[in-house]
Amino acid sequence: MTLTRHPITERNRRVLFRPREWALFTQPRAVVGFVVALVAVDVLLAAVGVCTTAPRAGELLTAAVIVASGAVCVEAMRRLGMPQGMVRDLLGVWWIPVVLLLPPLYSLLTPIPLYVLMQYRIQRAVMFRRVFSAAVVALSGFSASTVFHALRPGQVVLLDGVAGSARSSVLLNGPGIGAAVLCAVLFTVCNTVLIAGAIRLSVPEEPRRTTVWNSESLLLDTVEVCVGLIVAVLCALSLFLLLVVLPPVLLLQRSLLFQQLQTAARTDPKTGLLNAVAWERVAKTELARALRTGCPLAVLIVDIDHFKKVNDTHGHLIGDQVLLGVATTLSHQLRQYDVIGRFGGEEFVVLLPGADMAEACRAAERLRTRVGRMALPVNDTTVTVTVSIGVALLRVHGRDLLELMAAADLALYRAKDSGRDRVCLPVAKSVGVSVRSADEPSAESRDS
Structure with a gap:
């Protein structure tokens, strides 16, 4: 040798x-x-x-x-x-x-x-x-x-x-x-x-x-x-x-x-959450049930702000710990029957069965606040992150999963453009239904 x-x-x-x-x-x-x-x-x-x-x-x-x-x-x-x-x-x-x-x-x-x-x-x-x-x-x-x-x-x-x-x-x-x-x-x-x-x-x-x-x-x-x-x-x-x-x-x-x-084939190895394919499969089942029963349903897309800066500053191992910490925090703040998954990179997706507009925005705001309070110890300092969240409602912003995801993604970009660390709804009308402006206090966080 x-x-x-x-x-x-x-x-x-x-x-x-x-x-x-x-x-x-x-x-x-x-x-x-x-x-x-x-x-x-x-x-x-x-x-x-x-x-x-x-x-x-x-x-x-x-x-x-x-x-x-x-x-x-x-x-x-x-x-x-x-x-x-x-x-x-x-x-x-x-x-x-x-x-x-x-x-x-x-x-x-x-x-x-x-x-x-x-x-x-x-x-x-x-x-x-x-x-x-x-x-x-x-x-x-x-x-x-x-x-x-x-x-x-x-x-x-x-x-x-x-x-x-x-x-x-x-x-x-x-x-x-x-x-x-x-x-x-x-x-x-x-x-x-x-x-x-x-x-x-x-x-x-x-x-x-x-x-x-x-x-x-x-x-x-x-x-x-x-x-x-x-x-x-x-x-x-x-x-x-x-x-x-x-x-x-x-x-x-x-x-x-x-x-x-x-089970491993359905989960994301870094966070333990459902991976994108498994989440989409479960989400489609819940969506079909909501359409059949007339129950409300909401989709959230959660994105960690400036996550690349965390990786560049502290390294990818610390970045993985941040992902795990955010995933754990999100899981703790959701109901047992809510469906949460990692969508890819620093993005997470959440399905809230039975949640109307007010409840979905309250849940999103709670997630934003709790993640902002999270502190990960690293050597002699701590790492903190914030998240931006886009919210979309069934029948208001779309009637299938693709439309809801597209609407939530537009809302997420709006939150990013507005300064990050906030919750937003889509501005545009969808499927012919008027949407209340996300700038109203009940629909969007004013904190930054």
Whole structure:
């Protein structure tokens, strides 16, 4: 291998030997402290565990077989493809048997090879995020395993790698099953709480229900716990039974990833909002319903003012954070059934079902005000932005989505020409209906 084929640029050398330029240290201090503390605790516990846990052939073989089964699932994930952003998997199915059948030390060590495999076989994620994910699983598994072995002391004994009545009986009686369920749930809860904590520290304004606290996540966690317990029981009876349970787990993993890939195809990767194609599809459905029922409907086009200046001054990474911040602020100020998407560049589109002219203008003004109050910390300063918004009403400015978008776009240009940081309606008449001037206080913001 020569350096000409894989050159190390001067910037790469600088980043490599200057820890302050690593991706971790670009995060808020609370996130850096949280990640470093978590990894340090895992390393300390692993060092103590290595000194106090005597290796046994049966335990090592069981751990190896479980890791190999997890590696098969990782390889299946690679072949299907991985969506961007936060990805749910079913690797907990393999962590739970380790928690219940092996000493706590193995819960700290077994995540390492699988996450290394994910890093180099599936997707080269930011390294500190991959390390953090492994550390979360390790600490959660160690905690649950410690509790389980405290509840059922001395009963999980691996005499060989193929079968053992002592290790299977603990999971086949009433108290053992109860303790196993409790500790499997404890593992899942610890894992979720640690991840949610990191998200809250990184993005404090992110709503819990849009990250890990929602009904779909709860259902997936329940499935993962149930299947993990089944795998643990079969593994306790005989390691050969993993050949029976592996295909169903692979099928569940494939179904889960396929659903996430479908969702990723509909969302914008930088903001998590609907992309333009998906938004247009949903908007046409809502528009047809409004025309059929006679209900009002409004369309807003929201454009960030002087966004190019933000990119030129602070860089595109900060620009992406501004986009995410604006998207989050808009989402917080809208109703659950309003449809918001990223139209492209620094533009967002909003569909307001059931909104008449007054309500649409009030909503647009609320969005304008809240975005103007948003402050994004960058080094020793903060970045603030404003938005201009164009509003169009169904039956007033058009009767199909193309007409409404064109009218809202004209209103947006009017807001830009009037000084930006304001809400405007179209001036011209559309489809033969007179439109009240947007210069009236009820239709347009006077603030700049």
